[in-house]
Amino acid sequence: MQSTQHHISIYPRGMKMRVTLTLVMVALFYFFSLHKTESDFIEFFSNLDVVFMKLLSMFPPNWDYIPHAIGPLIETIQIAIVATTFSVIICIPLSLLSANTIVKNQYVYYFFRNLLNLMRTIPDILLATLFVSLFGVGILPGILALTVFSLGILAKLLSETIETIDPRQLEAIQSTGGNLLQVIWYGVVPQVLPQFISYGLYVFELNVRASLVLGFVGAGGIGSIIDTQLNFLQYKNVMAILILLLAAVIFIETVSNFLRRRVV
Amino acid sequence: MITFKDVSLVYPNGTQGLKHVNVTIDEGEFVVIVGLSGAGKSTFIRSINRMVTPTYGELYVDGENVIQLQGKELRKLRTKVGMIFQNYNLVNRSSVMKNTISGRLGHTGTLRSILNLYSKKDRALAYENLKRVNIEEYVYQRADQLSGGQQQRVSIARVLTQEPKIILADEPVASLDPPTSHQVMKYLKKINQEDHITTIVNLHFIDMAMEYADRIIGMRDGEIVFDGPASEVTEKTFEEIYNRPIREHDLRGSE
Amino acid sequence: MITFKDVSLVYPNGTQGLKHVNVTIDEGEFVVIVGLSGAGKSTFIRSINRMVTPTYGELYVDGENVIQLQGKELRKLRTKVGMIFQNYNLVNRSSVMKNTISGRLGHTGTLRSILNLYSKKDRALAYENLKRVNIEEYVYQRADQLSGGQQQRVSIARVLTQEPKIILADEPVASLDPPTSHQVMKYLKKINQEDHITTIVNLHFIDMAMEYADRIIGMRDGEIVFDGPASEVTEKTFEEIYNRPIREHDLRGSE
Amino acid sequence: MENNGSLPPKPERLKQKRIRNLVIAVILLVIYIWAFSGVIRAMDWSMLQKLDENIRQVLPKLFSPDLTEWRKVFDKILETIFIAYAGTLIAAILAVPFGFWAAKNMVKSPVWNTMGKWFLILDRTFPELILAIIFVISVGPGAFAGVLTIGLTAFGMLGKLYAEVIESIDMKVVEAMEANGANKIQILFYGIMPQVLPEFLSFALYRFEIDIRASTILGLVGAGGIGTLILITAQNRNWPQLGFIIISIVVVVIAIDYISGKLRKRLV
Amino acid sequence: GEEGSGSDENLNPDKLVMGFVPSQDSEKIADTAKPLADKLGEILGKEVEATTVTSYSALVEAMGNNKVHIGFLPAFGYVLASSKYDVEVLLKSERHGSVTYRAQYVVRADSPLESLDDLEEHAGDMIWAFGDPSSTSGYLYPAAQLMKKFDIEDTTELQENFFEKVLKTGGHDNTAIAVLNGQADIGTTFEDVRETLTEDYPDIMEELKVIGYTDPIPNDTVTVPAALDDELTQEIKEAFLSFNDDQEMIEIMNEVYNWDAIREASDEDYDIVRETYNTMGGNVPLD
Ligand SMILES: Nc1ncnc2c1ncn2[C@@H]1O[C@H](COP(=O)(O)OP(=O)(O)OP(=O)(O)O)[C@@H](O)[C@H]1O
Ligand SMILES: Nc1ncnc2c1ncn2[C@@H]1O[C@H](COP(=O)(O)OP(=O)(O)OP(=O)(O)O)[C@@H](O)[C@H]1O
Ligand SMILES: [Mg+2]
Numbered sequence A: 001m002q003s004t005q006h007h008i009s010i011y012p013r014g015m016k017m018r019v020t021l022t023l024v025m026v027a028l029f030y031f032f033s034l035h036k037t038e039s040d041f042i043e044f045f046s047n048l049d050v051v052f053m054k055l056l057s058m059f060p061p062n063w064d065y066i067p068h069a070i071g072p073l074i075e076t077i078q079i080a081i082v083a084t085t086f087s088v089i090i091c092i093p094l095s096l097l098s099a100n101t102i103v104k105n106q107y108v109y110y111f112f113r114n115l116l117n118l119m120r121t122i123p124d125i126l127l128a129t130l131f132v133s134l135f136g137v138g139i140l141p142g143i144l145a146l147t148v149f150s151l152g153i154l155a156k157l158l159s160e161t162i163e164t165i166d167p168r169q170l171e172a173i174q175s176t177g178g179n180l181l182q183v184i185w186y187g188v189v190p191q192v193l194p195q196f197i198s199y200g201l202y203v204f205e206l207n208v209r210a211s212l213v214l215g216f217v218g219a220g221g222i223g224s225i226i227d228t229q230l231n232f233l234q235y236k237n238v239m240a241i242l243i244l245l246l247a248a249v250i251f252i253e254t255v256s257n258f259l260r261r262r263v264v
Numbered sequence B, C: 001m002i003t004f005k006d007v008s009l010v011y012p013n014g015t016q017g018l019k020h021v022n023v024t025i026d027e028g029e030f031v032v033i034v035g036l037s038g039a040g041k042s043t044f045i046r047s048i049n050r051m052v053t054p055t056y057g058e059l060y061v062d063g064e065n066v067i068q069l070q071g072k073e074l075r076k077l078r079t080k081v082g083m084i085f086q087n088y089n090l091v092n093r094s095s096v097m098k099n100t101i102s103g104r105l106g107h108t109g110t111l112r113s114i115l116n117l118y119s120k121k122d123r124a125l126a127y128e129n130l131k132r133v134n135i136e137e138y139v140y141q142r143a144d145q146l147s148g149g150q151q152q153r154v155s156i157a158r159v160l161t162q163e164p165k166i167i168l169a170d171e172p173v174a175s176l177d178p179p180t181s182h183q184v185m186k187y188l189k190k191i192n193q194e195d196h197i198t199t200i201v202n203l204h205f206i207d208m209a210m211e212y213a214d215r216i217i218g219m220r221d222g223e224i225v226f227d228g229p230a231s232e233v234t235e236k237t238f239e240e241i242y243n244r245p246i247r248e249h250d251l252r253g254s255e
Numbered sequence D: 001m002e003n004n005g006s007l008p009p010k011p012e013r014l015k016q017k018r019i020r021n022l023v024i025a026v027i028l029l030v031i032y033i034w035a036f037s038g039v040i041r042a043m044d045w046s047m048l049q050k051l052d053e054n055i056r057q058v059l060p061k062l063f064s065p066d067l068t069e070w071r072k073v074f075d076k077i078l079e080t081i082f083i084a085y086a087g088t089l090i091a092a093i094l095a096v097p098f099g100f101w102a103a104k105n106m107v108k109s110p111v112w113n114t115m116g117k118w119f120l121i122l123d124r125t126f127p128e129l130i131l132a133i134i135f136v137i138s139v140g141p142g143a144f145a146g147v148l149t150i151g152l153t154a155f156g157m158l159g160k161l162y163a164e165v166i167e168s169i170d171m172k173v174v175e176a177m178e179a180n181g182a183n184k185i186q187i188l189f190y191g192i193m194p195q196v197l198p199e200f201l202s203f204a205l206y207r208f209e210i211d212i213r214a215s216t217i218l219g220l221v222g223a224g225g226i227g228t229l230i231l232i233t234a235q236n237r238n239w240p241q242l243g244f245i246i247i248s249i250v251v252v253v254i255a256i257d258y259i260s261g262k263l264r265k266r267l268v
Numbered sequence E: 001g002e003e004g005s006g007s008d009e010n011l012n013p014d015k016l017v018m019g020f021v022p023s024q025d026s027e028k029i030a031d032t033a034k035p036l037a038d039k040l041g042e043i044l045g046k047e048v049e050a051t052t053v054t055s056y057s058a059l060v061e062a063m064g065n066n067k068v069h070i071g072f073l074p075a076f077g078y079v080l081a082s083s084k085y086d087v088e089v090l091l092k093s094e095r096h097g098s099v100t101y102r103a104q105y106v107v108r109a110d111s112p113l114e115s116l117d118d119l120e121e122h123a124g125d126m127i128w129a130f131g132d133p134s135s136t137s138g139y140l141y142p143a144a145q146l147m148k149k150f151d152i153e154d155t156t157e158l159q160e161n162f163f164e165k166v167l168k169t170g171g172h173d174n175t176a177i178a179v180l181n182g183q184a185d186i187g188t189t190f191e192d193v194r195e196t197l198t199e200d201y202p203d204i205m206e207e208l209k210v211i212g213y214t215d216p217i218p219n220d221t222v223t224v225p226a227a228l229d230d231e232l233t234q235e236i237k238e239a240f241l242s243f244n245d246d247q248e249m250i251e252i253m254n255e256v257y258n259w260d261a262i263r264e265a266s267d268e269d270y271d272i273v274r275e276t277y278n279t280m281g282g283n284v285p286l287d
């Protein structure tokens, strides 16, 4: 067999260049970041024993502390449920308004799009700090911070799902003379409901985890007692709280995986 | 009666979908539109129920110029005109029944339809229509569990449930294999004959067009280049419409 | 030469895929296996390159009993036996070239293949084979940008690049339309004749089987119920294999 | 049209489904009552008394940002970006082997596979703040502790996402490679990697966006980033400066989201 | 107990790391100690890096592991650190002419409480707000004082029986605001947190009144790991003390840490804190 080509490469030449260039840039910026953050992996590995010692010093967990943590844990879960519920409800109109399959007006679409981006942008700790200063300490600022934060994520996910739905199914409903609400109810909802539920559960898990941070700035929940125990250097108590939290998160994740499988 | 009076349509990107189309379709006719890909068949059909809006001319459906319609009026037009799509466009995750009954949306109040409060009559009608296309046994199945031909039959049932005066079908058999294609066309023909519903169908396959149409309209580049009874049509006619010899894939093949 | 000696295969769930199969296929033959769905055609073909493992009997490929093979030996067998699949099984995101050259993986060292260091000869061979199936113009296109027929031609080129002694094809045209199906079958036949590669093809369509095969093997319920030259085969034979009259969809239709 | 068409009875399956849904609904209702009553009881409404005054005092100042300390803010934001970038890259690389470990279709032994999955859950649950403290202790306070924290917490989520990507690949392609005699490593590089790599990169970029936000909290425990500044500014009730910080973060994060969104679109 | 990995007695790193916990107990919290570090480096002829750590537990641990060589620790932070690691206090700060400060009890102006004695009668249905249980002025000193005064056995008794309940606010400003808002009836903060809030709450001086103070609390410290080279330790101490004669540095330190001057300190100065903590029967004994 005789080739007429002089050189047949596996990749077209241009692509090879682009890939190499990208990789080099990624690596360069990486090393630049390592330099800027004064990363020193030799130091890290030579101090690995300290990491393990510290982890070990958290064991055995002080099981006697668990009863003190149950109350805050329950509070955390309740906060997360309430915040998730609020954001699930509010996100429905928001995500419809920021999906270009539903909203044809470009200005409206971009306004809500950017609003969502804005909400997702602000770190939860900043939100919590702000709400604490507005509403005082307690669980309300916590609920609000979580609501706003998860609302941004949830509405973004949902609106992206709505944008990927099959527009032909909507067209069919339109062609029967259905109005906007009917098109949404008969065409959009069945297509996005499973993802919607699964996102809701995902955000709930996220909220349970996030409430840890909230406690550090006076917005209630289990983070608050972790903060205190850390300040007293009571690592065995901290570990007990963490194990409780871990158990709760795994439980929630298992249940929500189960529910997710059922609906999707 | 549907009347196109000098209708043109230019898409926002400048493509001319229809060019000065003049044609009248009478009640109860079974018209098949043929033409190459891009000829404007879909544009023609979708103008009738205003899924696209002609940019020039007048288009009368039942004596009413539909080009200006908006909002409620437009929805009223659409309840009169049923549409069948190439890809069936069923809501995959909903049941066959829910898909079929959605044909009645235009006749039902928003609240009632959202709460699933259809009258007994409506539900019986939907079921009746599923029976007419022999698909009643799947009534509670999810739509995406059916084969292509079955799905298309559900979409016919949906349109029938709408009780339309006109049925538009945009390449209803393009995704189906030959035997199923014929089956679907037969159901369409049967309904056209039994209920006297004006039926306009886009087809790619000339043998099917000749077999089922009363009247054939040929399009090329947004213009009507042939219009006449199916009996007058020969292979030559198609070669004119297509501007090239007929090939094997222009035929669906027999049943 | 391929020899099945009393080969049986029981799947873990108890389904009997093959039942006491005895058959010999000579070098350079073009054999088509026909049979209803579930007859065991795939199981038969996939036993030859040990994608499935018979549970009883002996199966000789080039004089070697392949049933016991493992690891390296098994991979050596597989480099000798090329396989073509119904759904082409190309890596969608990789280029046509990369897909084709992957046919040489079995002949190339791991490190060289990971670093894409193929010899000039290998690359020339891959390109040559793309030319043989007339697809060379797409060489740097992504596989998923090609049509079904084109993808199947790439998968033939991939198999050719493997330089196999035997080609197995499991319903290579089931996903293609009639004209494309014929095209693909013609390439397979051409290669069989030019390179004398033993070719075993599963087909659902009896008209195609009769058109391309030298020899036809009919299967039913895991057993061989017919084996003879294509010239001896009549519609009657198929009715026996299928245990029912021939229907329209058993035929692919002409080109 | 004749109308003898009363509907056929609903199949048993549907009835069961309805009962199941009812049970789920009741359980949900109970959970909701529990959660809301708990929250309402714990809520301290008296805090709303001064709400009006708080808003009047705080919001206007927040909206008149004070730029005098812009250098400090920018340095800290840049540090945050570097932490997130270096951390995410470490996580993205670490997550590959773990993703394969936790993917059902790659690991034959279900026990071994489940262990992989659980390991990733464990990693995702371990709070980054605690990990950050441990790293602050072991390598000293500063951005490096932040890099390590992000690197080790982000790979839990990335590993899970990677595993899901791997589980959704087209195994037929793998079969085709097996059929032409390729060994496991060749199959990995020719059959699996091309299928998953774009998604891997896309998820890594997505995670980078998250990590930018995540690295803001590391400052709480001395692991670098802008968190400390946020906290102190808030404690000083320096609202104008806090306003400036918020605006800066928003601008930076939106810019990064935009760029990485563009990149991700091109990947898949 | 002494653990920690810093067993090498003559720790003398090329780069000194100065860890800095922004003082909660002062009017303005600085977010950086860089000017101070620069000056220190100049004097010592060594690179000195300042890092701000908002959680002093992290700082204590980092010092225990010799990752931080100069720690600015509040009183209780030092007590905690010295109980766990071998650390040496070098200096303490002087603010407003004193090396100590006090905590105060604030209530709303219309509160029935006029002095701490009135708590006997009213505490039973009052909510007590404080920043964090580990805050010296926000919790430890007031708690010890109340327990002693009203003969309360332990903190649980104090929090759950003496008062109706407690509110943990996360900071002194939050505490004052919580009292102002009516979320709590009495709050304990450093003296006088109200001044930091006058901008946002112009009437706070009138709306909140102070009904009592605690005993003096030693000011925050400059602490080093005991493993640090003795000579270096001495140099550091002298460098800091020399700031007292340097008007420019005094200003910088005032800016950074609200310090007016730096004084020598010894471990005994903090015995009082240690005692307070231990004798109040805290649930966390410090030995
Ligand atoms: N939404 C649109 N925007 C712009 N141009 C369009 C749009 N829809 C169709 N066109 C263009 O209008 C012309 C007519 O299209 P139309 O879909 O009516 O053709 P068709 O005959 O239905 O073709 P096919 O058989 O492929 O469905 C084509 O050139 C097409 O590219
Ligand atoms: N992996 C498997 N596990 C269990 N049973 C199997 C498996 N693969 C095939 N079978 C069963 O073995 C029998 C033969 O299957 P095979 O796939 O060989 O049939 P086929 O003739 O190729 O059918 P088709 O035309 O549908 O591809 C069938 O009953 C099938 O259900
Ligand atoms: Mg069309």
Ligand SMILES: [Mg+2]
Binding pocket: C041, C042, C043, C170
């Ligand atoms: Mg098969």
